[in-house]
Amino acid sequence: MSQRIGIVSPVRNNTASHTLSRSQRISNGVSIVAVMALVIWGCGGSGPEGEPNEMVLHHILSARIRGLDPGQIRDVYSMMVAGQIFETLYDYHFLKRPYELIPLLAEDMPQVSEDGLVYSIRIKKGVRFQDDVCFSFDKLRMVSKVEPVGGKGRELKAEDFVFSIKRIANIKYLSPSWSLFDDRIVGLDEFREYTKAPDRNIRGEGEVDYSRAVEGLITSDDYTLVIKLKKPWPQMVASILADISTAPMAKEAVSYYGKDIVSHPVGTGPFKLNVWRRGSYIELVRNPTFRGELYPSEGEAGDAEAGYLEDAGKPIPFADRVVWTMIEERQPAWLLFLQGKVDATVVPKDNYGEVMMENGQLTDRMRQLNIQLKSFEDPSTYWLGFNMADDVVGRNKPLRLAINRAIDREKFIELFFNGRHLVAHGFIPPMMGCYNPQIKQKGYARYDPDEAKRLLKEAEGIYGEKIPTLKIAIPGVDTWARQYGQFLTRQLNAIGLEVELQYMDLPTYQQKVNNKSVQIFAGGVTANIPDELDFLSLFYSRYAAGGPNKFNYSNPEFDRLYEKVEVMRDCLERRELCRRMEVMVLEDCPAAFLNHRVADVLHHDWYKNYKPHSFAYGLSKYRRIDLSRRAAYKELLNASR
């Protein structure tokens, strides 16, 4: 037996080694061929050098866009794309600061009646919708059953704006923008009632009779739109007429595409949709029937020196194509930017040290690559909010103040935003007209753990015993949310408070906040328009539970002043009132306001006319690519490696 083994074993081993070596050879061969094949497939691609004469803007989308139907759009990413396809009656001046509204599809600024209730708007003549098959559909259908082709875009009329607004009012359309119009325009709420009346058996958007008159939406002729309001609304132009939701979408397209309209935008803008591979990339091409526009010839002080006026008076758009690639992860976005395959990116948190020095300047490598940094303040405020209807925090001001004093905002900003954001001393961001430059001195955002402990003792006296474990609702379940939760826990534990963190997805969070079933909640808001009303409305008691007032804050004096400033035009008196209202809220402390966002954007030097804008989205028409600089980038990159 042992002999047999003794005989077999060496042979087995030899054979095994022989087999192994053959297997290895085969395996190695296969691997090499596979890798070579994959490499051959993998190489190439369209970098900047692949498009020498074509001006293409390469952008990043960091989230999926939901659709390109203006009335359904409320997310920033969809606005970024749709803003190039659609136009609104008014838009913000690209260069001027403070932000200034200018006519876009309107001929001029609206004529407003003495009482501020009637707006008369003249529409530009000769503006055409982008060519689309939807315009030839009816005619062809009558002649034969062939698929429609071609389709010349028709001229834009005032009636198209009426149609856009009525669509938003249509309950079957389920527009997220309805809250902007709710109880504003004469007869529009009645139109909404008509669309939801079950006795009429309206089952879909297409069955609604859009020819039904709305008293407050009138077209006195093809080029004049008249809007009648229920009460003065000085922010109307910014709130709805410069908002993508009212951008005209061709009625023919809505009828032709039906529910697929979200993927078939037909607007009047400088670009039109060419390819949309959902969840991957979007490509727009220049709209050949665009009416033409000129690059602005004036801006704010310093714009000429910064090169923003080099293209003054030239026809826009400059780019032939605009491409957005959806990249949700930071590493590929950053590597593509470094490769020169995208024009701009935000400063990635994990690569901050590679990009910025401690003094906030770009590193030598970034400068060698001619990469430029643009920083701008975002009209936003983030907070740790208190539910004022909650028995523990709502009725205990010293407790809310203790939490407010316990948070080290500087450290929070250093840890989470590389020290780039601004401490929120109040809730109105510095870029707003009524911002109070003295607010910091009032010390509402002061970090003072000793005072926090003293206030906590006072709070326990009111509560009658030790404060129970506080529950903090945090939207999100990702790493960032958890780190944020850990930071808050540590800060509050330090003064003797116990905390339970409740991480949840956004719909659950919103539902709980609306139901008043959270105790403390992390949140924030970004203004849609350059007006402080977006922030003040957060504390108006009529907007509690379901509305913007998530804090369930109620202060009759605040409400009275809100109703006053809501109908006032911007003036010194209004600004003073807004400041008073802000202090009123800060004294009551329905939230610990933490930070205002500051965005840092990097772009290549070939990407011209990149001036950050907080409110406008249709900006690709101003961008220009210096093709020679882009072509030279590869050598620059190789030299820097």
Next chain:
Amino acid sequence: MYAIPIVVGVLLLTFTLFVVVGGDISVEIAGRGATQQTIEEIRAEYGLNKPLFLSRDSQFVNHFKNALTFNFGRARDGELVFDKIKRGLWPSLALTVPIFLGVVIISVSLSLVIAFVRGTVWDIAAVVLCVAGMSIPYLSFILFGQYFLAYKWGLFPVFFSPDLSMAGNVALPVLIGIAAGLGGNVRFYRTVMLDEMGSDYVRTAFAKGLSRRRVLFKHVLKNAMVPIITRVVGAIPFLFLGSLLLERFFGIPGLGYLMVEAIGSRDYFVISAMTYISAILFVAFNLVMDICYLLVDPRIRLE
């Protein structure tokens, strides 16, 4: 017989988790600043105010009817759920099938070889490498591969490019997927092979004077097929679900992210469709698995 209860159970579970327990999507749909009345109107339009179970027009009965007729409706972004799945299926399969085949072929072959040299330095080295491969997080493979192979050495595209073929776009993710999957699989198959190598029939085969290759591929591999089939066929339904991390990092427009995104945004229509299709695939491939057992092992009988 177990197929119907499994599918019905999945439908019930999905419904309970995302409609009964989960949050209401009406608030998000209503938009910022919407009043409670608007939110209620939206609930009514979506049928969220209907009874949950006990009615002929209840939410669950409608959910069940729609699933049976494969009427998945529209996702929250307005696109037909069926179109969404159809569009993402090919890129996902282009990624997961080569990874799956690569991992299975390489790991089964390697494990046969390793099992044959058991106890030698090659075996120890292979086990060490396998354990190392299993210990390194999947994400590290991706970050490393993307940075060095794509960015530094320029062998592959860093990210999905519409100008490249699908093969060109998935080349690097496939390599990474295979590399990351080898450790655990080689260890598993090595154990399976070692079990067989110690059997009497192997000794008999060698005693009869059969060649190594014949013993390995004709006898050992055939006898090891039952656990291999369990693992391989059992994994096939999951290929449909794509690969979340690889798709995200390389921009492959597949189904991997679809489900996660749908859960995050409470897109119940997408969740429902994906879980229902997954359940059907799971049941179908379990049946295929049983048939495969019958083919490779004549001792097994279907009853």
